[in-house]
Amino acid sequence: MPDPSSPVPDPSSLVIADLRAEGEELDQLVGALEAGDWARPTPAPGWTVAHQIAHLEWTDRAALLALTDAEGFARQAAEALGRPDTFVDEGAEAGAALPPAELLARWRAGRAELDAALTKAPAGERFPWYGPPMKAVSMASARLMETWAHGQDVADALGAVRVPTARLRHVARIGVRARDYAHAVRGLPAPEGEFRVELTSPDGTELWAYGPPEAEQRVTGPALDFCLLVTRRAHRADLAVTASGAEADRWLDIAQAFAGPAGEGRERRGA
Incomplete structure (x- = not known):
């Protein structure tokens, strides 16, 4: 204690x-x-x-x-x-x-x-x-x-495999806070209201939660996968991040944690 x-x-x-x-x-x-x-x-x-x-x-x-x-x-x-x-x-x-x-x-x-x-x-x-x-x-x-x-x-x-750490909390937080920016940079209106985002920490011992628990639009998954998604270092189809609600689903297609153009992003593995 x-x-x-x-x-x-x-x-x-x-x-x-x-x-x-x-x-x-x-x-x-x-x-x-x-x-x-x-x-x-x-x-x-x-x-x-x-x-x-x-x-x-x-x-x-x-x-x-x-x-x-x-x-x-x-x-x-x-x-x-x-x-x-x-x-x-x-x-x-x-x-x-x-x-x-x-x-x-x-x-x-x-x-x-x-x-x-x-x-x-x-x-x-x-x-x-x-x-x-x-x-x-x-x-x-x-x-x-x-x-x-x-x-x-x-x-x-x-060809190196990195062990994810709790430092990903910072990346996840930026990704969540950049939701409206991801829409704006593509000329899309920002969704109304907050989303609920629930991420499992890299060691599996914590739940990193953002937004009101009662929100209808929800995103869940491993923190590592979410961070790979919002930095556009992996294709959404290769990640275990899921959305509940149409607006949350659209966000996962365009999410980015960084400023500037999104770029092409990664291709799906095996594509």
């Missing part, structure tokens, strides 16, 4: 620690790769393992800029808006062209700097981003989601 005299953990420090752990796990996957393995293609068309790590390095640096230099970030964001279809790919291409050892060192350094900036950030302050401004805890959650998702691309390219 928790000691009532003990201080309540800061949510920001918890998610920052989880982000750190997610990066370290991916680092273990790529840190010892031979140079040729960095050129392996991943499920993202045109992107190699090097592109995936380069993209994470680039976006970590963007988050660091947002936390430490609002004016500098505003200039970068304006540049991105001027080239919305190519800006992200250009960043990945530039990083992927580096020697693997240099790219790995830059990614590690950027993660460490971002960790320090997130830790120092005032809890109530909002920082600029490509969408609405975010608090540090939300930015850390978003970086974790992206690290996990691109880490899945790397794992798939290398």
Whole structure:
């Protein structure tokens, strides 16, 4: 039983620690790769393992800029808006062209700097981003989601199987909260009312529940499968996520936890 005299953990420090752990796990996957393995293609068309790590390095640096230099970030964001279809790919291409050892060192350094900036950030302050401004805890959650998702691309390219952890709670929460965005980015009206989402934790000991218990529109399934769905790292038909209600069913076809275009997504296994 928790000691009532003990201080309540800061949510920001918890998610920052989880982000750190997610990066370290991916680092273990790529840190010892031979140079040729960095050129392996991943499920993202045109992107190699090097592109995936380069993209994470680039976006970590963007988050660091947002936390430490609002004016500098505003200039970068304006540049991105001027080239919305190519800006992200250009960043990945530039990083992927580096020697693997240099790219790995830059990614590690950027993660460490971002960790320090997130830790120092005032809890109530909002920082600029490509969408609405975010608090540090939300930015850390978003970086974790992206690290996990691109880490899945790397794992798939290398034929590695990752053990899902409770850190997926952050990814699932973003996926649930992004329901209306997933509709808006496709020009669809948002459903009225909340959905009930019930997910079984990776170790099978918990139920992660979101939304009112009495909601008619419901989604259930393993947390891992839901996270693969909302990051579009697996085809819906290959996952054990089920919907009850027409609106919930439509949402599972378009769900995404990340900003920007959804992309083609993964093909069904065996297709």
